[in-house]
Amino acid sequence: MVSDFDPAGILPDDLLDRIRERAAAHDRENTFPHDDLTDLRAAGYLSVLVPSALGGAGLSLAEVSLLQQRLAGAAPATALAINMHLVWTGVAKVLADRGIDDLRFVQTGAVAGEVFAFGISEAGNDLVLFGSDTDAVPQPDGGYGFTGTKIFTSLSPVWTQLGLHGLDTTSPDGPRMVYAFVPRAEEAAGRLSVKDDWDTLGMRGTQSRTTRLDGALAPADRIVRRLAPGPNPDPLVFGIFSVFEILLASVYTGIARRALELAVQTATARTSKKTGLPYSQDPDIRWRIAEMALVYDALPPELASISRDVDESADHGAQWFALLSGVKHRAVTMAKRVVDEAMLVAGGASYFSSAELSRLYRDVLAGQFHPSDPESAHATVAAAWLGPLQP
Known part of the structure; x- marks a missing residue:
């Protein structure tokens, strides 16, 4: 438990x-x-x-x-x-x-x-799991060769296996999304290269560099799925979406918790020249910290509940993707709000790049770029409640 x-x-x-x-x-x-x-x-x-x-x-x-x-x-x-x-x-x-x-x-x-890396993201591909601009070409031995470009490949300096997808347009039963794992040895073979291009505003330590595939080979025993493009009820798709969204939400919820802790520490340590009292006794500061806690407190129990439902194979039917998109979206927007408030509580010292809150402020911004982004999350939830858009 x-x-x-x-x-x-x-x-x-x-x-x-x-x-x-x-x-x-x-x-x-x-x-x-x-x-x-x-x-x-x-x-x-x-x-x-x-x-x-x-x-x-x-x-x-x-x-x-x-x-x-x-x-x-x-x-x-x-x-x-x-x-x-x-x-x-x-x-x-x-x-x-x-x-x-x-x-x-x-x-x-x-x-x-x-060390397994996640090679799904592609520039401009808002289909994410349901489509790919990477070519997946079947090989005589049952494996596949992948050609394309993956972005935001975290763990780039250290991963040993890249889990990825590509589109096989040669299949006699129609186009198929191919999910597979490519070993790092393909880099030495010249069929895979990693660009040293990760120079970002925040989350710099992830080193989520661009990965170029030039016929990178996944052996037959590492071909995990061949699925029709588009939304698919396959357990692999559910597994990727559910774990990805929950663990992303967990990271940003953790950032919010730390920002709240730093705000409390600062309010307790700083003294007002005007009143001679700690800022923790200032009504405006107290309101800000209370507001931070009010929005933060909702996320840990929500994460516990939805994670437990995945663990226990609960049946949310067609609502699953809306629930998962929702928890990620709420965690990211909550964390951004909490860090914003923490910066105001901490004052001008937090604006210096050496301050921990300054780093959290930059790191939390990355959350809005991970799937499901705000547009996708709202579209998913709208479809769950209102049905699909009419053609």
């Missing part, structure tokens, strides 16, 4: 302190947090969603949501980067929980130290 789970057992305070201390340098220098990954690997973090029978921690999605909230409070970029590995191990769990072992190799790979 989540109520009995203590995230500090896996992410103790001393580990988080080390990760938090390194976060500013990675943001300033635009570098990947290799030491964070080393510490997290030693803590068994890469396999927290893998069943204990396979050598993992056997945690639920609801429990890992709590872990990601805690990690994001220390280093948002580290949490967001590791999120993309956890998405694939989470999808493997969603499938296995439903009696489908197609991603068993992801689970055993995670235990063995493999």
